Amino acid sequence: MKKLLGILVAVVMLLTMIPFALAQDVTIDYWFWADNDGYAATMQEMIADFNATNGKGITVVGSQVPWDGGGYSNTVFTAAMGGGGPDVATWKLTATPAFVANDLLAPLDGYLENWADYEQIEESLWEVMRQVGGGEKVYVMPWNTQVLYVYYRPSMFEAAGIGVPETYEEFLDACAKLTKDGVYGFGMRGATGGQEPWGSFIHARGGTFEDLTTPQAVQGMNDFIDLFKNGFTPPTAPSDGFSQIIDNFKSGLTAMTVHHIGSSAGMVETFGEDVGAFVFPAGEGQWTSMGDTENVMFASCENKEAAFEWLAYLAAGKGQETWCKVTGNVPVAARVKEMEEFQNNPFMKVSIAGAPYAGILPILDTTTEWISGVWPATVQQALLGDITAEECMEILQTELHK
Amino acid sequence: MQSSVARRKHPFRRFFLLILPLIAILTFLLFPYYWTLVTSLTPRQELYSANTVYWPAHPTLDAYGKLFGQFNFLLPMRNSFVVALTTTVLSLTVSTLAAYSFSRFRYRGRKFFMVLFLTNNMFPTVLLLIPLFTIMRQLNILYTPMSLVLSYTTFTIPFSVWLLNGYLNDFPMSLEEAALVDGANRAQAFMRIIFPVLVPCLLATGAYIFMQSWNEYTFAVLFTNDRNRTVPVALKNLIGQLGVQWEMLTSGGIITVIPVCVMFFFAQKKLVAGLTSGAVKG
Numbered sequence: 001m002k003k004l005l006g007i008l009v010a011v012v013m014l015l016t017m018i019p020f021a022l023a024q025d026v027t028i029d030y031w032f033w034a035d036n037d038g039y040a041a042t043m044q045e046m047i048a049d050f051n052a053t054n055g056k057g058i059t060v061v062g063s064q065v066p067w068d069g070g071g072y073s074n075t076v077f078t079a080a081m082g083g084g085g086p087d088v089a090t091w092k093l094t095a096t097p098a099f100v101a102n103d104l105l106a107p108l109d110g111y112l113e114n115w116a117d118y119e120q121i122e123e124s125l126w127e128v129m130r131q132v133g134g135g136e137k138v139y140v141m142p143w144n145t146q147v148l149y150v151y152y153r154p155s156m157f158e159a160a161g162i163g164v165p166e167t168y169e170e171f172l173d174a175c176a177k178l179t180k181d182g183v184y185g186f187g188m189r190g191a192t193g194g195q196e197p198w199g200s201f202i203h204a205r206g207g208t209f210e211d212l213t214t215p216q217a218v219q220g221m222n223d224f225i226d227l228f229k230n231g232f233t234p235p236t237a238p239s240d241g242f243s244q245i246i247d248n249f250k251s252g253l254t255a256m257t258v259h260h261i262g263s264s265a266g267m268v269e270t271f272g273e274d275v276g277a278f279v280f281p282a283g284e285g286q287w288t289s290m291g292d293t294e295n296v297m298f299a300s301c302e303n304k305e306a307a308f309e310w311l312a313y314l315a316a317g318k319g320q321e322t323w324c325k326v327t328g329n330v331p332v333a334a335r336v337k338e339m340e341e342f343q344n345n346p347f348m349k350v351s352i353a354g355a356p357y358a359g360i361l362p363i364l365d366t367t368t369e370w371i372s373g374v375w376p377a378t379v380q381q382a383l384l385g386d387i388t389a390e391e392c393m394e395i396l397q398t399e400l401h402k
Numbered sequence: 403m404q405s406s407v408a409r410r411k412h413p414f415r416r417f418f419l420l421i422l423p424l425i426a427i428l429t430f431l432l433f434p435y436y437w438t439l440v441t442s443l444t445p446r447q448e449l450y451s452a453n454t455v456y457w458p459a460h461p462t463l464d465a466y467g468k469l470f471g472q473f474n475f476l477l478p479m480r481n482s483f484v485v486a487l488t489t490t491v492l493s494l495t496v497s498t499l500a501a502y503s504f505s506r507f508r509y510r511g512r513k514f515f516m517v518l519f520l521t522n523n524m525f526p527t528v529l530l531l532i533p534l535f536t537i538m539r540q541l542n543i544l545y546t547p548m549s550l551v552l553s554y555t556t557f558t559i560p561f562s563v564w565l566l567n568g569y570l571n572d573f574p575m576s577l578e579e580a581a582l583v584d585g586a587n588r589a590q591a592f593m594r595i596i597f598p599v600l601v602p603c604l605l606a607t608g609a610y611i612f613m614q615s616w617n618e619y620t621f622a623v624l625f626t627n628d629r630n631r632t633v634p635v636a637l638k639n640l641i642g643q644l645g646v647q648w649e650m651l652t653s654g655g656i657i658t659v660i661p662v663c664v665m666f667f668f669a670q671k672k673l674v675a676g677l678t679s680g681a682v683k684g
Contacts, residue, residue, distance in 0.1 A: 033642065033643065034639070034642060035642030035643055035644040035645050036640070036642055036645060036647050037468075037472060037473050037639070037640070037647065037650070039642075040639070041472070062628075063627045063628045064628060064639055065623065066623060066635060066638035066639050066641065067641065067642050067643045068623070068638055068641070069641075070643075075623055075624055078531050078532055078535060078624060079535060079624060081532050082531075082532045082533075082535030082536045082539065083535075083536055083539055084535060084536075084539045084544060242643075242644070243645075243646050246645065247450065250450040251450050251451060262643075262644040263644060263645070266645060269446075270447075270450055
């Protein structure tokens, strides 16, 4: 009897060990960019946390890849086309069409159907993800967003005797009144990336991206040119990129500039309480750009279920909370958005207030080239007076919708 | 005597024609380095002040401390050294032997191979990225320093062969022939006669190869991962989408320049001799 009992105990022990034996350890290669070494360290901590807590034998190995002014997407593309690359990578929506056209991304629909946290993310955002993937499948997992708004210096507004602009006309008027004593009213971005704040001017006059040649869109372009011509922006505006507009604002050279919450930590570090934000005001229309950062899974990934676990951790799990708290980006998961820390952040409040008007450029085959080459080259010519606003908008329209 | 009188006669001429242009050129050349150094020593609060300052009020080495502490800059530096030195040794060995062959022997296909070597450098790097990535992956050496060494040699060897071939063509054959007559074989003649004379040229070519490998980014970002990133990739990580860590970027730049400067300081004399050899026939 004792012998039989011994055998029985041994069999039970063996049976309990089977699931552990079957659960094979898998490794997921993850590529990401980080805006500074602090964020890179945070990402490695999140990876360590996921590896320690997922309980499924999944080990994520994170590699930081330089953002390289957007060259990040090309690096990932080259690696993927060469048959290598990561299993999962941090992402920008604009890169999606080229990767989908080459069958490099894995569709996520099968995993999303059974994902308990699917409804944590707004349906409108899923719709955007579907659109960039061609309209039918979701290839891109939302992670965080950044809604562009206007940073301003309350002390400069006070000195100029004006309040926060509530209409587009008041905003243009503020640009003029704030220009004095070596300070420029508006930090304009004329180099790559400038199409985002520029889009607000076009829409404020009632224009749209669908037809950039309408009188309303041309009027918006004229406003943009006039700010530069009248000296309300730094003379370097046509070639100013992200670094220049932020550095100019931080050094007190400009009184207002357009960017998103990702810069807020640095602004507060520089100015303390002497920095505020407001939504780009409405004219005949209102629009602001939604910046985005997502994650994707590659078609070549051999352990897709494990990769999805990591995607889910970032989109609605602990990763979502940690990353957005550290970077100040706007979370996509409702549970995290509702957290007190996010509700009490003034920059987050402005981001959320601007969200209803936030949108993206049409994602077409031409968009990437239009953003990186056509827009800066054409708008620079218009700012410098080489072409008229009408000619500029004609070129932009033709090149975007060709 | 006459020239010293002339110099005394026109004291301003020398100043305006030589010293002033020299100062202007040196200022133009050295100011970016000075500005890089100043930025690396400036605290962040001063860095973003509205006034332009040419020396910080409170210079600090914090950025250097952070660079070697939190950022672990020694790792990419070590990786860059390994890659650059290995590439230099490998490229020089292969190029010297190939150039010697092209210079001293006449055989069928010689010119074809020389032109082939030259056309290799005409290919835009970006065209070779995907094929090389695939090759490295299949050889199972992706994300190892060897993948970078092999990639860099594809560019440095052809150019170095042409460079060394030019130097070797200027050495008279009679030197080697004398050694051969005295009973030395080809290898001995090369090692005892040609090699010692070739040292300045090898230093000049080696410096070119080292700098190419030390500064290269396009291959380095693709063929390495966090364990074996080289200096250019590590520094590029400090330029994010939303901000640039200027103080660390510039301190990294200063540190990166030091090894190259030290190398040039010691090799300067021979380097100039190597670069100018073959310039004058006679």
